[in-house]
Amino acid sequence: MHGLEDILAEELQQLGGASNIRTHKRSVSCEGDLEFLYRANLNLRTALKILVPVHKFTARNEQQLYDEVMKHDWSKYLKLEQTFAIDNTIFSEYFKHSKYAALKTKDAMVDQFRKKMGRRPSVDIKNPDVQFDLHAFKDQFTISVDSSGHTLNRRGYREPGHEAPMNEVLAAGLLKLAGWNKSIPLVDPMCGTGTILIEAAMMGQNIPPNLNRREFGFKNWTNYHPELWNKVLAEGRAGIRKAKLDISGGDIDGDTVLRANKSLRKFKLTDAVSIRRVALEDHKPQVAGRGMVVTNPPYGERIGRTNTNDFYKTISDVLKNNFTGYDAWVMSSNMQAFKHLKLRASKKIVLFNGALECKFQKYELYRGSKE
Structure with a gap:
């Protein structure tokens, strides 16, 4: 959230396991291993989502966008039988309609599966197994895999029915x-x-x-490590x-x-x-x-x-x-x-x-x- 960048960076520092922490406009970047990714999703109080960048490229038109997405192997993150969706944030004079950029990205992903396997995974906008994030600034694109799924503010204690609850x-x-x-x-x-x-x-x-939260995006990843997650969860409970x-x-x-x-x-x-x-x-x-x-x-x-x-x-x-x-x-x-x-x-x-x-x-x- 705007104004909380330094607070989130401080949280990452205190959590331990993160290196190369940098603040940006409405985001903070860092490096860490899989265990740190799990701990961050469980423990960070001021993060909305934790994204893992997997593909960066330059594109100035729809064909370049399509071709660059096709170059990456998306089967590393998405199984044929899983559903997926693409969230997008576009700040580019080359792509006036952000939904169209997301649509071209989706087309490239499913076409790659169709060429390799003869079939394609389905899109589920509301509750996908794997959520991708498409971000563009001018002609610089980044596609990330969303490790959180639903935003991390959903702690699980909220009672429905209130008109204007604070995030x-x-x-x-x-x-x-x-x-x-x-x-x-x-x-x-x-x-x-x-x-x-x-x-x-x-x-x-x-x-x-997020101790009481059951669903995280990373649980649907091909490299999900349940034993490691249970270890992180046990450490979280022991620290109360x-x-x-x-x-x-x-x-x-x-x-x-x-x-x-x-x-x-x-x-x-x-x-x-x-x-x-x-x-x-x-x-x-x-x-x-x-x-x-x-x-x-x-x-x-x-x-x-x-x-x-x-x-x-x-x-x-x-x-x-x-x-x-x-x-x-x-x-x-x-x-x-x-x-x-x-x-x-x-x-x-x-x-x-x-x-x-x-x-x-x-x-x-x-x-x-x-x-």
Whole structure:
């Protein structure tokens, strides 16, 4: 995600086993072996997908694209009886329609199988056995095999039905950008389904984010090594450390709080996180005088007010009156409403929540003036 590149690079460094780590725009590259690939899929909190580049080439027209794809042996990654799909990201003046580039890539792959074996594998866009990723910048193409399959933010604790849940990867990124650690009391007074709080609890107890996930793209690869994966999985479970955490939150919507607590039970986190139904105005932290607020204020119907600016004024009043001594981190895409917080931001970070440009701002809540 935009704005989390350095955070992801730091995660790779801490995980161990990665070399030649480099940050790019909305991606981080590194080198590692098969065991590291498995560990990365299990443990990385701020990665959306882990792609393995297998073929790089130059193409400026559809025939060149087709010919270059035909040069590579795709049977190394895809069996005849398996289904596949091609995701694509194209930034090229030579290929105006990204779907057409993906179509030509697909044609070359299936034609290669047909020439070699007389038959071709089928395409399944929704749930392919093997997912390829086609990336182009100008005339430089890279085809990768997707080791993750579905995006890695799908941890498995999400309860369906919530209108605008925060992406789990973004929530983990906010906590890391804010510098939160398990010794700091954490509060989200507008927590919705509790994504920020659940990610914090998993971080605080060293629970691998994808421990409960069953499906990964690499499990359908020809070189899948189940014994090695089981070893990585066992190491992940052995590294969990149950710790007492001061993590709490609240929301005014009762149904949302019910979903949040169901999610906590799924991952056995009810001892680590407390989420209750409470209006923002009445929310007071369990630990007074020190801690951190990390929150993404709701908007639209869930506010229950007609004036968003007034709501942000209420947020600032509650933070100043009830959370003295805390550092408050607030993320929002509403730049106009931000002005009504009536607090001075000591740090501002630009992030994206989907297509929405947001700011993630830090407020130090002193009693009286800072001086």
